[in-house]
Amino acid sequence: MTPLRKSFQERLEELERDLNFMCNVGIETVEKTRRAFLTQDFELARQIIDGDDELDGFVIQIEEKGVEILALQAPVAIDLRRVFVMLRIATHIERVGDLCVNICKVLLSLKGARISPEVREKMSEMFKRAIEMLRRSLESFRVRDASLMEGLNKMDDKVDRINRAFLAGVNGGDREEVETTVRILMIARFVERIADHAVDIGEDVKYMITGRFVE
Amino acid sequence: MQVDELSASSMCELMQGLECRLCVQNLSVYYGEFKALEDVNLMIPCKRITAFIGPSGCGKSTLLRCFNRMNDLVPGSRVEGSILLDGVDIYSEKYDLTELRRKVGMVFQKPNPFPKSVYDNVAYGPKIAGIKKKSVLDEIVERSLRRAALWDEVKDKIYSSALSLSGGQQQRLCIARVLAVEPEIILLDEPCSALDPIATQRIEDLLVELAGKYTIIIVTHNMQQAARISHFTAFMMIEKQGDPGRIIEFDETSRIFTNPENEKTERYITGRFG
Known part of the structure; x- marks a missing residue:
């Protein structure tokens, strides 16, 4: 490989390093969001909302580097x-980061609301599966192994089912209960989008x- | 499509109903003892641009020059296999070479206008073909220069020396000279390698426009040029110095440059060779 081409490959590696770092931050954000929900940690929720700029900054940096590679190196094939x-x-x-922010914003509006253990358990399960799916898809990228993606759709179906189960569980109540239910449904929908x-x-x-x- | 899949049926499938009047079958080319090309099988689609890419010495120009039998001029050269044009082998003894060269025009790396006027350069071929009437020649010259996107730039100096034109204009004049004899196929051997980016862009625009009417085959070292203008691409290479050139992969250009099947093609186009 010529020195110029070698430097091109090094720039691709650098871009991938940046992306992997961003992905780790992204997964960590979803994990923190799960923790914030389960422990009703509103301070943590605020930190997640404020910290979203970090992920936004990463994406801009990666886009700039990527566009520069496309413009200057005209890569082809792989x-x-x-x-x-x-x-x-x-x-x-x-976008996963944005969804975490949305979840945290809804969580803040749930301050003082009673969340049943069943809802907590179902939401925890949804979060766990979404995180596992993210980990698996990003690992498949890191190791270039498409077989790791097998089962991803099945896991997504399960997440979708839990999301629908939240809706099925809605059965009225007073105004406060209805508001809480709607907010829980919104959070479930955001977690489902993370899995997507x-x-x-x-x-x-x-x-x-x-x-x-x-x- | 990889070389071991370049069978007639898979080639037809690749052409997806496109008309193909030029067909290479088991072609090998020798210069004396040296085998320059081995076992080339290819169908060239009509009214499309087909590009040959590959490292220096892989036989791209040799293959291109087989289509109008230019290699016949090289002492000691011989071919095995056949090239069928409308079903007739152009290497058969009875094939009329003058007719072949009329049907298959060629443009070279360096613009090579005759040291004559712009008009005479374009009128040369038709005159040789027996056209003497001035009004007919005038019409051919204007039509050819217009098709070569040169008319507006030279109409006021049509009787000036062709050598006074810029390099890019000279190359388009050479294309006009080819068009004047109404060819069916145009061969171009690195036509832009001596031109600046603007002149190159003009030629590329012109070739894309001409592809609606003519079958074009271009040899280029500029892979981005092949990617920009061609519809089909053949990647050629030699295994090691002294080996014959072979076609490694032939496919739609979009596929070659996004997802080539053969690892060698990928290594070449992504610059991983060497």
Whole structure:
């Protein structure tokens, strides 16, 4: 490989390092959000809302580097797919961060509300699965192993089922109870969206590895 | 499509109903003892641009020059296999070479206008073909220069020396000279390598426009050029010095540059060779 091409590969590696760092921060944010919900830690929720700028900053940095590589190096084939997918993953993780912020904002409005142990348990399960899905899709990117994505859709179905179960459990009550229920439903929907991003990342990684778009 | 899959049926599938009047079958080319090309099988789609890419010495120009039998001029050269144009082997003894060269025009790396006027350069071929009437020649010259996107720039100096034109204009004049004899196929061997980016862009625009009417085959070292203008791309290479060139992969250009099947193609286009 020529020195110029070597430096190009080094820049791709650097971009991937930045992305991996961002992904770790993203997963950590979802874990913190789960903890904030389960322990009703409103201070932690505020920290997560304030900390979102960090993920936004990462995505801008990654986009700038990625666009520069596209413009100056005109990558093709696997290099092109790698840059393209890295930019997409960064956007997914940024949106995961936004969803965590949304969850925390709703959580703050639940101050003083009673959340039943069943709801806590179901939400914890949803969070756990969404986090596991994110970990798995990002690991498949790191090790370039499309087989890790197998089962991702099944896990997503389970998350969807729990989300629907929240809706099925709605049966009226006084105004305060209805408001709490609506907020819980919103949080469940946001967690479900996080799981959807994990599925999308998995599909992007599959494209990077095989060169074929899958849905 | 990788070389071991370049069978007639898979090639037809790749062409997806496109008309193909030029077909290379088991072609090998020798310069004396040296085998420059081995076992090339290819179908060239009509009214499309097909690009040959690959490292220096892989046989791209040799293959290109087979289509109008330019290699015949190299002492000691010989070919095995066949190239069918409308089903007739252009290497068969009875094939009319003058007719072949009329049907298959060629543009070279360096612009090579005759040291004559712009008009005479374009009128040269038709005159050789027997057209003498001035009004007919005038019409051919204007039409060819217009098709080559050069008319507006030279219409006021049509009787000036072609050598007074810029490099980019000279190259378009050479294309106009080819168009004047109404070819069906245009071969271009690195036509932009001696031109600046603006002149290159003009030629590329012109080729894309001409592709609606002519079958174009271009050899280029500029992979971005192949990616920009061609519809199909053949990647060629040699295993090691002294080995014959072979086609490693032939496919739609969009596929070659996003998801090539062969690892060698990928290594070449991503710059991982060497």
